[in-house]
Amino acid sequence: MLDVKNTGVFSSAFIDKLNAMTNSDDGDETADAELDSGLANSKYIDSSDEMASALSSFINRRDLEKLKGTNSDSQERILDGEEDEINHKIFDLKRTLKDNLPLDRDFIDRLKRYFKDPSDQVLALRELLNEKDLTAEQVELLTKIINEIISGSEKSVNAGINSAIQAKLFGNKMKLEPQLLRACYRGFIMGNTSTTDQYIEWLGNFGFNHRHTIVNFVEQSLIVDMDSEKPSCNTYEFGFVLSKLIAIKMIRTSDVIFIEETGILKLAKRWQFKCRAAIANFIIYFSISK
16 A cells, blocks of 8 residues: 655645545456457546546646755655665664765765666655755755756656656556566557557566556556656657557457457466467567457
8 A cells, every 4th residue: 555644745645546446456457357349448448537537637727836956755756775775774874864965976985886777866855855954055966966867868757756656656566576567568658669569568577467466557657757846757748658558458458359259268377478479579560450
């Protein structure tokens, strides 16, 4: 469960909704239940309406959220290390911050040694900015380092930050490192892969049993990303990404119908690689014949 006390700008209702979706056991099972084309079409319409509503909400909030500060849950979003290890690293950086002024190259090298991913580096620096009794010079230097890290890669950094909580939740559910899921979301946001190739890529990377769950992860990460103070995309880009996700969800539903009608699922446990290949071929055929 998400700790509502540490969810930053997110409302309790919003977090409860995410927890309900993530903790339910209907990841792949829910998709497998969508078997008739009428229901599939209904799901498509519902998804379109939900995505349109989300995009509209995103547009209306932009000006207001510019007035807000940074998230208060920065440390919880760091994925590089276990909780105790992260606490130790942050504590050491705080001590270094107080003992060294102006901040020298050693501080930056230590930061990058502790946290390899740029998103984690920015989150660690934001956590330091929450410290009391910082001098104006310290604040200026920390802010400068953040801007240097973000420069030229703001979309990637923000996508990594905004998908971190979901990466932890789904990583635990799927028994995967959250860093892999963070990279998956970044790839989806920033890549130019077609919807067909994207679905097949997820099928290959995360396995037959997780192919539906990974779509749920990307969808929920996208919702959080759009609701964040510093989203990874602008309005136009989110519109494109949303349409891409809707198309992928339609492919997923067609995948489910194909599995049911062919009975190939019975072979999945024994000949999973054949099942995967059959699904991949079907998806390609489905995309060409649309």
